[in-house]
Amino acid sequence: MELLSIGEAAKRLGVHPNRLRAWEKQGLIRPVRLPSGQRRYPVEEINRILGTGGIKAESDAVVLYARESTKKQADAGNLERQMERLRVYAREKGYCVVAEYSDVASGLNQPSGIGTGA
Template sequence: MELLSIGEAAKRLGVHPNRLRAWEKQGLIKSIRLPSGQRRYPAEEINRILGTGGIKAEQDAVVLYARVSTKKQADAGNLERQMERLRAYAQEKGYRIVGEHLDVASGLNQNRRGLERVLKMAERGEFKKLLIEYPDRLARFGYAYLERHLKHCGVEIEVTSQREPVDAHTELVQDLLTIVTSFSARLYGARGGRKVRQGFRELIEDAEKAQKGEV
């Protein structure tokens, strides 16, 4: 009988070793323990799973994703409260949480570790729904492309609340400033970029004052 290490078995199945451990706990795959305590997976078990198209996530399997833009927001507890609301929503709906991922980063940042882990789990078919509080938590721009990719992976995005938090406006302004600074720096250099950023900030402040009737 051919026995495979957890790394070899995971490679054949195209999943992370941690996923194999989780499947074993759920009774979805069997392993043999060597006298040393190491796991070994019979090749027949791997072939069985491959022959049935792989182990698919159950319909109630969900992943939670939360994001705030700044460390200050995270330190104030905004990130944890966001995650707690998502947990409560999942519990109310009767969903089974198989993963929780979060980021402290701008919605413009495409290199977010938490988001990357969500996408990898989706590509491995480990869950069926992604819970987020509102679309901007997933991405400031490009939401439709992420939604399409996740749908291709068999994952549906479920937005738990259409009501944005009070600091959403501040985040949007900061993201706009980042975009303006980036483009103006390319056009006018670093010093010119800072001047344009300052001018844009003053313009936003004037607009906010006008909206409040202060001018």
């Protein structure tokens, strides 16, 4: 039985290693645990997923956020182009976009700390 590391398995499936961990918790994929506790994925398990067209888990909900540093950049359409690239990426990856946010502000002019509550 050929076993793949989590990185190798994720690459073959075209997903992030965290997705494999989530699928394991949901019982959608069954890795083999080594005595060290590391996961190894049987090639047969990867082929099973690829052969069925992938795992149909809950849709991944995402929020899109685009930011420009100056109003001049936003007025030039940079903000909208950035948001459109995010939309395309989300669509290609099968994400469900639940909200979109954009911001025009310079980090130099913002108060320190994360989040403004706006």
